[in-house]
Amino acid sequence: MEQIINPYILYGLCVLGAAGVCLALPRKGLSPQLFGGLLAGAVGGLAILFLGLKNPEHLPNIYFYIFSVVALGGALRVITHPRPVYAALYFVLTVIASAGLFLILSAEFMAFALVIVYAGAILITYLFVIMLATQSPQEDEVEVLMEYDIAAREPFASTVVGFLLLAVLTTMMFKGVGELPAPQVKDPDAILAAMPRRIESTLREEGLMPKGSTLKVDAQTGDAVVDWKHRTVTTIDGGGAPTVVSLPDDLKATNADHLGFNLLRDHPGTIEIAGVILLMAMLGAVVLSRKQVQIDEEAKMRQAHTLSGASFGPDSGTSKGGSL
């Protein structure tokens, strides 16, 4: 069995990383947040380095390290930053770095979709809601952070739970991954046959196909007839005489081609289902946000009672009568 990383090293790093994250979580008063963050970051870096030790010839390229450090650092800052707006901005950083990781995995379309949809749309909505739901300080008072943002709830227990999960997840690093079936290498350009018009227009642009001739296509499927071994196609001129033409080298199937065929030919239902989900979400959001909240007198009394009660500190910031 091929071990990619030694289990003892991995579990040791898990424990150290848990300590780092636990220290990095926000606490009331003086807290060693910076130290914890540095410790967690160093441990994450060590784990990635140890992964590469046994297979030095199969390292990912250098950009992987840059992007993953940025992504994980941003993610850690999302959960430790006491100000929600900054947390959201760090999340944008994480999204952009993971788009870089997608690029390394040659998923260009997904990388750009991620930046447009996540960083461009979803996170802006989050920022709007954060700004709507945070009371701005008056002219003369210093801005106070909300008490519920300053102190983490149960930092120790949740870190233990999280890193137990991490230990289970990473067990496959030295057990399962080595036994994965080897991937079959297919010719990635094979789907070009399903796009005879694209082949034709490329050939015409390159001047390989004279006027009046057509590409030979399969009569039943409409696909172009391509000999992939020699990368040749057959063109038929006006008189019906076939000519064998080799495909230009720069005619390649792109990531968007593959994704489009996979999405619309192999999984034709998904786009419709996605559309229905988005429509439902839009209707739901409209209905929910149009609802007027009427707080009657009794509820107001109860609320005032709760806010002044012992369950929350006097400094909780919740007793301010904000307006929205």
Place this chain on the structure above:
Amino acid sequence: MIQVLQTLAQSGFPDRMHAATLSHFLLVSALMFVIGLIGFLTRRNLIIMFLCTELMFQAAGIALVAFGRYHLDFSGQTFVIFVLTVAAAEAAMALALVVLLFRRRESLNAEEWKELRG
């Protein structure tokens, strides 16, 4: 710039990816998921809790795309598109709910709502 992007994106594309390379991406994905989980459990701000679920979506997306690259199968990326859709729908609904809850209590503290029981 364009050249850097091209070399990045086509880093040995049709060739098979070694399992050791795959495990690097899986480790990053697992770490990001766990950070999101810890954030969801520890933070008390409703909006940050939802932000942490987005972090977990992101981690799942990295794992899906990495497996898709390993097997040279594009269904992984198709699934990430679906995950993006669900994340967008979830953000719309959840933020509408958060605004509604904020109007009632004038606070984003999740513990304000601890009297809710199943």
